[in-house]
Amino acid sequence: MNSSVENMAALLADYNNSDSLIYGIGNIGRQDDGLGWAFIDWLEAESICPKAELMRHYQLHLEDADMISYKKQVLFVDASKNPDLEIFQLENIKPKMDFSFTSHAISVESILATCQTCFDYMPKVQFLTIKGYEWELQQGLTIKAKENLEVTTKFFKKKHLLNKTGEDHGKT
Amino acid sequence: MSKKLVIDPVTRIEGHGKVTIHLDDDNQVVDAKLHVVEFRGFEKFIQGHPYWEAPMLLQRICGICFVSHHLCGAKALDDIVGVGYSTGTPMLPTPEKMRRLGHYGQQLQSHVTAYFYLIVPEMLFGMDAAPEQRNVLGLVEADPALVKRVVALRKWGQEVIKSVLGKRMHGISSIPGGVNQNLSIEARDRLLNGDEGLISIDDVIEFAQDGLNLFYDFHEKNREQVDTFADVPALNMCLVGEDDNVDYYHGKMRIVDKNKEIVAELDYHDYLEHFSEATEEWSYMKFPFLKALGREAGSVRVGPLARVNVTKSYSDSTPLAKAALERFHDYTKGKANDMTLHTNWARAIEILHSAEQIKVLLNDPELQKEQLVLTYDQSMWTGEGVGVVEAPRGTLLHHYRANEEGNITFANLVVATTQNNTVMNRSVRSVAEDYIGGNAEITEGMMNAIEVSIRAYDPCLSCATHAAGQMPLVVSVLDSKGKLVNEFIR
Numbered sequence: 133m134n135s136s137v138e139n140m141a142a143l144l145a146d147y148n149n150s151d152s153l154i155y156g157i158g159n160i161g162r163q164d165d166g167l168g169w170a171f172i173d174w175l176e177a178e179s180i181c182p183k184a185e186l187m188r189h190y191q192l193h194l195e196d197a198d199m200i201s202y203k204k205q206v207l208f209v210d211a212s213k214n215p216d217l218e219i220f221q222l223e224n225i226k227p228k229m230d231f232s233f234t235s236h237a238i239s240v241e242s243i244l245a246t247c248q249t250c251f252d253y254m255p256k257v258q259f260l261t262i263k264g265y266e267w268e269l270q271q272g273l274t275i276k277a278k279e280n281l282e283v284t285t286k287f288f289k290k291k292h293l294l295n296k297t298g299e300d301h302g303k304t
Numbered sequence: 305m306s307k308k309l310v311i312d313p314v315t316r317i318e319g320h321g322k323v324t325i326h327l328d329d330d331n332q333v334v335d336a337k338l339h340v341v342e343f344r345g346f347e348k349f350i351q352g353h354p355y356w357e358a359p360m361l362l363q364r365i366c367g368i369c370f371v372s373h374h375l376c377g378a379k380a381l382d383d384i385v386g387v388g389y390s391t392g393t394p395m396l397p398t399p400e401k402m403r404r405l406g407h408y409g410q411q412l413q414s415h416v417t418a419y420f421y422l423i424v425p426e427m428l429f430g431m432d433a434a435p436e437q438r439n440v441l442g443l444v445e446a447d448p449a450l451v452k453r454v455v456a457l458r459k460w461g462q463e464v465i466k467s468v469l470g471k472r473m474h475g476i477s478s479i480p481g482g483v484n485q486n487l488s489i490e491a492r493d494r495l496l497n498g499d500e501g502l503i504s505i506d507d508v509i510e511f512a513q514d515g516l517n518l519f520y521d522f523h524e525k526n527r528e529q530v531d532t533f534a535d536v537p538a539l540n541m542c543l544v545g546e547d548d549n550v551d552y553y554h555g556k557m558r559i560v561d562k563n564k565e566i567v568a569e570l571d572y573h574d575y576l577e578h579f580s581e582a583t584e585e586w587s588y589m590k591f592p593f594l595k596a597l598g599r600e601a602g603s604v605r606v607g608p609l610a611r612v613n614v615t616k617s618y619s620d621s622t623p624l625a626k627a628a629l630e631r632f633h634d635y636t637k638g639k640a641n642d643m644t645l646h647t648n649w650a651r652a653i654e655i656l657h658s659a660e661q662i663k664v665l666l667n668d669p670e671l672q673k674e675q676l677v678l679t680y681d682q683s684m685w686t687g688e689g690v691g692v693v694e695a696p697r698g699t700l701l702h703h704y705r706a707n708e709e710g711n712i713t714f715a716n717l718v719v720a721t722t723q724n725n726t727v728m729n730r731s732v733r734s735v736a737e738d739y740i741g742g743n744a745e746i747t748e749g750m751m752n753a754i755e756v757s758i759r760a761y762d763p764c765l766s767c768a769t770h771a772a773g774q775m776p777l778v779v780s781v782l783d784s785k786g787k788l789v790n791e792f793i794r
Contacts, residue, residue, distance in 0.1 A: 161364065190473060194421065194440065195455045195462070202501065229441045242441055250448045250455065269349075 143222075143291045144181055144207075151204035152184040158211055159190050164264025164277040167211035171262065174285045192238050197246035205256040208240050211277075212261035220284040225257040260284075321763070323754055324586075325736045331744055336736040338729050338758060339587045347715040355384055355706040356480060358715070362702065363474055365717075368417065370474050371410035371465060372695035373717075375403055375553070376702040378478030379691025383573075384706055385480040386684025388691075389554065390573050398673045399482035402468055404553050405665045406477060407693065409464025411552065412508075412658040414696035415608070416461060418762040419515060419651050420454040427522040427648070431756050432749025453511050456503045460495070463502060464662060467491040482677030489672060496666050505663045509624065512656040516628060519652045532738075534644035534731035534757045538605035539567060539594070540613040541723070543694050550615035552694040559594065559604055560614050562640050568594055572692040575701060575718070591725050592718065603726035606698025607761060608650035613640040622660035628653045644731050647760040695720055697762050721763040731757040 147154055154175065158168035169188045175181055185203075192208075200206045212221070227245035240259050248254045262284050264277045273281065326335040346365055350358055359377030363370040382388030382395070389395075395403075421440040428446070429438045436442060444451045462472045467487060469475030477483045498504035503511075523530050541559045545551035557575070559568040570578050581590040582599050594602030604610070612633075618626040632653060635641070641650075665671065690703045698720030705714040721728075732754055739753040740746060 193458070194451075195459045198455050198459060198501070229445065246441070246444050246451070249444050250452045 144175075144288050145291075147184045147205065147207055148181045149183050149204075150185070152181070153200065153203045153206045154181060154184050154186050154209065155196075155206060156186075156188045156209045157190070157192060158188075161269060161271055163266040163268055163270050164211050164273055165267055166271075166273055167262045167264050167277055167281060168209045170273060170281055171209045171260070171284070174281070178285075178289065180289070192240065192243055194238060194243070194246060197243050197250060200243065200255050200257070201247050201251035201253045203255050205258075207258050207260060209260045209262070211264035213264065213267075214261070217261065217263045219280045220260065220262045220287075223259045223261075225259050227254065321758065323732055323758070325732075325740060325754070327740070331740075331742055333733070333736045333741040336729070336733040336754075337586060338725075338732050347717055350704075350712050350715045353712050355381060355704065355710050355712055358702075358704055358712060359478060360474075360476055362715075362717070368414050369410065369695050369697065369700075371406050371469065372693050372700050373702070374469070374476070374478060375407055375693050376691040376695075376700050377704075378403070378480075379554075379693070380689035380702045380704050381478075381480040381691075382678075383689030383691070384686055384704065385680045386686050387481045387678040387680045388689055390689065391684075391686070393678065396482060396675050396678060397670050398486055399478075399676050400553070401665055401668060401670055402483045402486060402676075403478055405487065405662065405671065406465060406468035407553055408658045408661045408665070409461050409468065411696050412512075412655055412662065413458055413461030413465065415651050415655045415658070416454060416457045416515075418696070419648065419655065420450075420457075422759055422762070423648050423651075424515075424518060426756060426759075427518065431752050432747070435748070435752070438752075453514070457508060457511050459501075460503050460508050464495060467495065479677065481680055484676070486673060486676060487666075487671040492666050492671065495662075505659070505666060508659045509656065509663065512652075512659045513624065515655055516652040519649050523649070530645045531643050533753075534734045534760070535642050536644065536727060536730040536734050537562065537642055538603055538610075538727040538730070539597075540610035540640055541604040541606050541699055542611040542614045543572070543692060543699065544614060547619075548616040549618060550611045550694065554693075557692070557699065558614055560640060562642070564613065564638065564640055568596065572701065573690045575690070575692075575703075579718075581722075587725075589725050590722055592723055593726070599726075604723055605727045606720050606723040607647065607696075608654050609641060609644075609647040610698060611694065612650040612653060618657060621664045622657055625653060625657035625660050628656060644734075644757055644760045651762075697721060698723055721761070724761050724763065728758060728761050728763065731760070 146152075154172065156168035156170075156172035158165045160166035160169050172186050172188055175186060208225075225240050225244055227248045228239075228241035229245045230239050230242055240257065244254065244257050262277070263280050264274070266274045266277075322339045324335075324337050324339065325333060328334050346362060350361055353361065359374045359381060362377050363373040365373055379388060382393075383390040387393045425438045425440055425443045426433075429442060431438070437446075440451070465475070466472045469477045470485075477485065494502060496505050498507065539559050539561055541557060543551050543553075543555035544558045545555045557568075557570050557572050558566060561567050568578060578594060578596070579592050580595045581592045583590055591599065591603070593599045594604070596602065612629060615629070618629055620626065632641070632646075632649060685708075687707065688705045690701065692699060692701045694700075700720055701716075701718040703714075703716040704712055707713050735753050735757040739750045743750065
């Protein structure tokens with residue numbers, strides 16, 4: 133995991149409200165591409181962030197810029213092919229037009245930039261990526277991807293429980 | 305020294321494509337080909353699955369035209385269980401109208417994506433503009449108000465799909481013999497009148513007209529380029545109803561020539577008797593053609609341009625689209641229109657046509673009725689079915705056979721992009737000759753002109769080869785000995 137993760141103290145507890153969206157990106161029919169949805173499955177199974185809107189989609193669309201314009205904060209979760217990534221990474225996203233658009237693919241940065249430009253609003257956006265390995269037409273995560281998901285969820289659960297103390301964050 | 309140009313991958317299309325252009329020592333085009341270099345095999349892995357899974361699984365070929373695949377599969381299942389059009393059984397009014405509503409919603413959404421996101425930026429900025437400008441994100445920076453409208457249009461189209469199929473992508477509504485739900489009053493009123501964050505149907509129609517006006521402006525300013533760009537011949541094919549007008553959901557397959565004379569008309573259940581498919585070692589995508597006319601003369605164009613060429617008119621219930629269609633027909637004085645960039649004109653007309661058709665359906669009380677499924681029993685089982693619809697990109701066919709246990713034993717999908725394979729190759733050749741031939745220096749703008757000719761068809765190479773994955777296009781330049789001398793990869 134990257135060192136910046138440890139510094140992001142807020143994490144999931146801050147998402148437990150109706151102004152927040154947690155958005156899993158991926159395809160459960162393409163092996164480890166299902167990691168984004170698996171993270172949402174875990175949130176539901178553990179009743180973490182029950183007040184947040186949870187969503188699963190295959191890919192981002194430009195109209196997601198409209199959708200996030202109604203939210204105060206958004207956490208996107210996706211699988212990563214990045215060979216340099218050890219297990220998972222959490223980033224604060226800044227708006228950036230990267231001109232990589234096709235009707236099947238657009239970046240989180242571009243979605244945020246579109247939201248800022250077209251809707252004159254910019255929610256707080258974080259992007260959690262979990263390392264995957266195989267992407268063929270087959271259901272189910274690989275063993276290594278499952279292990280990465282477990283490490284990620286354990287980390288977030290620990291952070292989540294720590295943040296519960298004191299304030300009315302995320303009653304689980 | 306002769307050269308070979310390769311565009312690999314072709315960008316802003318659905319699927320992985322590659323273009324190869326061979327130049328001779330004088331830089332004249334000797335050959336130009338669009339290759340499709342991926343393969344998926346959905347037809348194979350559906351075998352052994354229960355027949356009722358086919359419309360659910362096969363719609364996952366595509367994240368854009370999944371409703372078309374779903375409906376095509378549903379029509380084939382109607383046949384298989386013995387209540388389809390092959391048996392002479394008419395669909396009940398409510399389920400047929402629900403299927404049509406989902407279909408028109410997807411057509412609107414898909415055409416809006418292709419037109420505004422992929423094509424309008426090129427219309428506004430020019431095909432030789434910098435790549436970082438001539439795409440939708442360039443449009444976001446240049447005209448955020450327009451993009452805001454486009455986003456609203458797509459969102460509304462998604463709401464139609466969600467209201468009919470339950471989800472904005474890969475939902476399920478059609479079942480053998482009908483549909484699983486009607487349209488609620490609440491959903492109808494939201495779509496008609498709008499809601500918080502959702503525009504109304506009248507806004508949709510207004511925005512669709514704005515989109516058409518963008519084409520008129522572009523055409524007015526660039527008439528020569530638009531009219532001469534890849535003006536290539538092909539027969540035109542689409543489904544037509546009893547009134548001789550295009551029917552996006554059901555009808556006869558009609559094929560017309562340059563003079564709009566009917567050269568063939570067939571029940572789509574007999575498709576294989578009339579069509580054959582050629583193959584080439586350089587592409588996974590097949591080349592269908594009418595057997596009676598042979599491969600060159602019998603190749604058809606499908607999709608928006610073909611449909612507006614084939615249809616006589618539109619219904620009086622869609623007056624704005626009808627008037628737009630008349631203007632389109634007047635432009636070529638009754639002849640079929642072969643101008644590839646006019647596909648975008650046709651697409652803009654069909655956005656408006658979809659919106660007006662949806663408005664008609666939303667005001668139809670039949671959509672709230674309860675008779676949703678035709679009843680059938682085992683004695684009616686036929687074990688074979690064919691479904692055809694006019695998908696956004698053109699005529700789409702699903703053909704299945706199932707054994708007595710109800711498992712799929714055979715599946716064949718003929719998608720619009722495959723039908724367009726020959727005419728797309730003709731377009732690539734034409735543009736290569738006009739924009740690249742004779743030039744010692746190949747510019748990025750010239751290479752993009754090749755892509756523009758392909759993008760006009762909005763090809764879904766994922767559907768055509770039934771392949772998944774990322775969607776790039778590559779162009780390369782090779783000399784007469786096959787040595788790479790230039791390459792553009794995006």
